[in-house]
Structures are given as structure tokens and as C-alpha cells.
Amino acid sequence: MTPHTIDVCAVLRSAVNQNYGNLLTRDTGMAVRHQIERELAAHREGGITSLDFSSIGMMDYSCADEVVAKLLVLLQNDDITRGGYVVFRGIGDEHLELVESVLTHHGLALVCLCEDGIPRLIGKVSDAERRAWDMVRLRGRAVPADLADEFGFGEEIVARVLDDLSRRRLIRRGTDAFQALDAGDLVQ
Amino acid sequence: MNVITVPSSLDDQTFEQVLEQLALLPPDARVLFDARFTTWGSPFGLTSLLTLAQTFTTKPQLIVPEKDDTVSYWARARFFEYAADLFEISGKFPAARAERESGTLLEITPVSRSDDVHTVVERIKDKAAHIITQNLHLESRAVLGFAMTLSEACQNIVEHAGRGGWVAVQNYNWKKRLGRHVVQIAVCDAGMGIRASLESGNRRPLTERWDDGLALETAVIQGTSRFPDHGRGQGFKGIRGYLNKWQGKLTVRSGTARVTMVQPWDEDVPRRDGLSHMPGTQLLIVIPEKVEK
Incomplete structure (x- = not known):
């Protein structure tokens, strides 16, 4: 699958017609999100999109709430069989705390490809979700039966946790297995 | 004309004195803010004074500080740039220059x-x-x-x-x-x-x-x-x-x-x-x- 990348800074400049690279104010966040939504709509059907924040300068809570949290809520509410997946990239350490706070406020989580290239789960997830997510990430793809022994609970419980993770768009539900969002083409 | 004395040092605490004096007046009273003896104004004091002036139906008057340093600082802080629209200003003040207060x-x-x-x-x-x-x-x-x-x-x-x-x-x-x-x-x-x-x-x-x-x-x-x-x-x-x-x-x-x-x-x-x-x-x-x- 061809990776699709959206440069958030480029979207920002085009959406609000200014040269600043700062994600500030709710109005700005709303304009940026609407444009990202339009771009995502063209790349749905189970595709993975990388949202690149690496050129973003400053960020505030109101804007992060619009661009990150509301976008995730929208994706989660979409039909699981046709909606897309998003991996966030280039969120620097200096913004991580702010983004995590916004996610926690909404009970949301996202997959973030950090500077070291290792995908991480950011936001609010249960211990079971985090463990299962890590297992899928390390394997690249898995079915509940693959994880049941290591997980320590029955296949049924693992299946439920994986279902939850895919519903939250943190792993991808393939035709025959659950897949990590960083699998293959997204990792540079 | 009702005279409101602006405290010598105008900040978030002393601004209350301005409001206490105003509270004694009817809402439509003509007001003069006397800042002649004011020697210092904090960002809160100056922005609040502008904000307060916005609430008057009839433009209040303002007598600017007597001290050159003070009036010069208020000008550099661009206070008079906005005050000119909100107050009838008495007294001289320099035009705001491009240079900034350190x-x-x-x-x-x-x-x-x-x-x-x-x-x-x-x-x-x-x-x-x-x-x-x-x-x-x-x-x-x-x-x-x-x-x-x-x-x-x-x-x-x-x-x-x-x-x-x-x-x-x-x-x-x-x-x-x-x-x-x-x-x-x-x-x-x-x-x-x-x-x-x-x-x-x-x-x-x-x-x-x-x-x-x-x-x-x-x-x-x-x-x-x-x-x-x-x-x-x-x-x-x-x-x-x-x-x-x-x-x-x-x-x-x-x-x-x-x-x-x-x-x-x-x-x-x-x-x-x-x-x-x-x-x-x-x-x-x-x-x-x-x-x-």
C-alpha cells in the first residue's frame, strides 16, 4: 500500500493563508482539521495516512483539541470497514505533553512515530490494550490465537481487546489478521 | 465633573482604588481620571484603564502624568495610541516611537x-x-x-x-x-x-x-x-x-x-x-x- 503523507504545516499555511508555522487558536485548528478531513476522505478504504507535524512551531491546547482530538473522534466514529488510519509523525518532545493531555481529556489515543523511529501509543489506553498493541507491533500482524498464551488470558478476551484497538484505529483490521499501523511502508 | 484619582502606582492591586471611587458615582456621571501624580503603571494597570474607558457612554477625561519619565513610558507602551480614542486627554505626551522599552x-x-x-x-x-x-x-x-x-x-x-x-x-x-x-x-x-x-x-x-x-x-x-x-x-x-x-x-x-x-x-x-x-x-x-x- 502506498503511504500517504499530509504535511500539517503545509495544510496550515494553505488553510489559514499565513506564513506562521504555529498551531494556535481554535479557529485555526478548525480550518486545518477541515482540510485534513477532505484529504483523508480521498484516501480512505482502510489506507494509512501519516500526519507530519515536524515543521510545526508552537501549539496550544485549543488548536490541538481541534486538529488532533476531534480528528480522532471523527475517525473512530467512522465505519470500521471503510475508514482510514492515521499515524502521527514529528510530534516533538516539547509538544508531546500537550498532545497527551488533550488526548487524555477525551479518553483518546494515537499512534505516534517518534524521532527515534519507534512507534508509540500516546494518550489514554488500558494496560491490556497497551500490551496487546505492543505484541501486534512486534509481530507486525497477529490473530488472537497467536497472542493468547503470551497475553495470559483466553483467545476470546484477546479478540475483544484487539477489536477495541482496531475500533480506536490503533491497529488495522485486515482480512485475515490484525496489523500494526507501522507495518512496512510507513517506517522510514 | 467627578474626579477619579489614579493611584501613584497603578497595578492590579491599586486598580481597585479606581473602581472603588467609580462605584460611588451614577452610571452616567461625567468622569475625569486624574493621573497627574501617577508615576508607574503596570501592564495590568494600563490595559485595565483602557478597558474601563471602553465602558463609558460619554468619553471620560484623562489628565496625563506630570512626570516626564512616566508619560514617556506610557507613550512607548503605546497607551496613548489607544487612549486617544477612548479619553479626552489633557496634557502633553510624546508620540510613540518605534524603539522599545528595554x-x-x-x-x-x-x-x-x-x-x-x-x-x-x-x-x-x-x-x-x-x-x-x-x-x-x-x-x-x-x-x-x-x-x-x-x-x-x-x-x-x-x-x-x-x-x-x-x-x-x-x-x-x-x-x-x-x-x-x-x-x-x-x-x-x-x-x-x-x-x-x-x-x-x-x-x-x-x-x-x-x-x-x-x-x-x-x-x-x-x-x-x-x-x-x-x-x-x-x-x-x-x-x-x-x-x-x-x-x-x-x-x-x-x-x-x-x-x-x-x-x-x-x-x-x-x-x-x-x-x-x-x-x-x-x-x-x-x-x-x-x-x-
Whole structure:
């Protein structure tokens, strides 16, 4: 699958017609999100999109709430069989705390490809979700039966946790297995 | 003509004296603000004076400070640039020049739209980075939090006030008072105020007691916004988190009350009620220099 990348800074400049690279104010966040939504709509059907924040300068809570949290809520509410997946990239350490706070406020989580290239789960997830997510990430793809022994609970419980993770768009539900969002083409 | 004496030192505490004098007058009284003997004005004092003038139906008069240094500073802070539209000014004052006061991070700047917030943050960022790391000795990551704080504070005007306000940022060396540098941010408007804002969105808590003080706590401490959207109200939470990390002080005044996030270095009180009424919302942030324990 061809990776699709959206440069958030480029979207920002085009959406609000200014040269600043700062994600500030709710109005700005709303304009940026609407444009990202339009771009995502063209790349749905189970595709993975990388949202690149690496050129973003400053960020505030109101804007992060619009661009990150509301976008995730929208994706989660979409039909699981046709909606897309998003991996966030280039969120620097200096913004991580702010983004995590916004996610926690909404009970949301996202997959973030950090500077070291290792995908991480950011936001609010249960211990079971985090463990299962890590297992899928390390394997690249898995079915509940693959994880049941290591997980320590029955296949049924693992299946439920994986279902939850895919519903939250943190792993991808393939035709025959659950897949990590960083699998293959997204990792540079 | 009713004369209101402007205190010699005009800041967030002494501004109450201005409001107390006004409270004794009928709403349509002709007012003269006598600032002849005022020798100092903080960002909060100056922006609040502008904000207050917005609320008069008949332009009040203002006699400018007698002291050259003071009037010159007020001009460099661009106070007269906006005061000229709001007051009938008596006395001479110099035109604002392009040069900046050494401690001024941001001269008095109007805020009414989202674009203004971007402009304010962009204008201040380089100098703020220098002062935060060199004068306040905070870590460089504090710079982004400072921009966030400034942005969220200004957005309160855009999102909730219903009319424009002003922001000003100044660096001081509080040698005598605190023995360290501080940065002050003042964001003031004469809009609907926090109580009316919450009421307009039917966000008043289900309680029999309801006043400006409770409205302030509901908005500032509990993070309730007039908008029902769950994501709202994170701005104040973010500001408080940032200030707690760096021992910064937050004071928000609205209507007849003020709430303060008091830090160990400060002697203020957490809440004051029954103050003289002032329309809108006035916000003061003080970030002190970090001192080694």
C-alpha cells in the first residue's frame, strides 16, 4: 500500500493563508482539521495516512483539541470497514505533553512515530490494550490465537481487546489478521 | 465633573482604588481620571484603564502624568495610541516611537480576532525566548509553554468577551519586592465577563448560590466553558499546569470577584469577593525567575 503523507504545516499555511508555522487558536485548528478531513476522505478504504507535524512551531491546547482530538473522534466514529488510519509523525518532545493531555481529556489515543523511529501509543489506553498493541507491533500482524498464551488470558478476551484497538484505529483490521499501523511502508 | 484619582502606582492591586471611587458615582456621571501624580503603571494597570474607558457612554477625561519619565513610558507602551480614542486627554505626551522599552516584550496590543493572537505570539517569540532563558533562567522548553499560555489567555477575549481587549507583556527586575526578575502578562477586556458567558451557554452549575466568584472558580479552576463541547475549557487548565510548573501566578478578575493561583513567593489571597464591579475579564500572569533552592 502506498503511504500517504499530509504535511500539517503545509495544510496550515494553505488553510489559514499565513506564513506562521504555529498551531494556535481554535479557529485555526478548525480550518486545518477541515482540510485534513477532505484529504483523508480521498484516501480512505482502510489506507494509512501519516500526519507530519515536524515543521510545526508552537501549539496550544485549543488548536490541538481541534486538529488532533476531534480528528480522532471523527475517525473512530467512522465505519470500521471503510475508514482510514492515521499515524502521527514529528510530534516533538516539547509538544508531546500537550498532545497527551488533550488526548487524555477525551479518553483518546494515537499512534505516534517518534524521532527515534519507534512507534508509540500516546494518550489514554488500558494496560491490556497497551500490551496487546505492543505484541501486534512486534509481530507486525497477529490473530488472537497467536497472542493468547503470551497475553495470559483466553483467545476470546484477546479478540475483544484487539477489536477495541482496531475500533480506536490503533491497529488495522485486515482480512485475515490484525496489523500494526507501522507495518512496512510507513517506517522510514 | 467627578474626579477619579489614579493611584501613584497603578497595578492590579491599586486598580481597585479606581473602581472603588467609580462605584460611588451614577452610571452616567461625567468622569475625569486624574493621573497627574501617577508615576508607574503596570501592564495590568494600563490595559485595565483602557478597558474601563471602553465602558463609558460619554468619553471620560484623562489628565496625563506630570512626570516626564512616566508619560514617556506610557507613550512607548503605546497607551496613548489607544487612549486617544477612548479619553479626552489633557496634557502633553510624546508620540510613540518605534524603539522599545528595554523590558517590554509586547507593547499594549489590541486583540479582537484569531489573527491577532497569531500576530501577538509571532511578535513576541524571539524576545520571549531570550528573556525566559536568560532572565528567568527557565529551561528552553518553557518558551513553548509561554507561547501557549499567551495564546490561550488572548483567545479568551476572542472566544468569550464579545468585544475586543488588549494584551501587554513586560519584563521587570523585582529586586526589592522579590529579589528576582519576573515577566508579567496582562490580558484585559470589557466584554460580557465570565459569569454572563457561562450563563449564555446555560453552563451555570446547579446550585442556589451563584455569583461572580463561583463563576470564576467554575471557569478557571474547573475548566468549564460556555460551550458544551467536551474539548472546551482546556485553555485555563493548560495555563494553570504551565504556571504551576514554573511557580507562576495567575489572577483572573471578573465582575466583583477575583481568583488567584497563589504561589509560595506571593502573599496574595486565593479569592476575593465583593469588589467594586468592573465589566469584562482581566487576567494577570506573573512568571518569576527560577532560583536554586
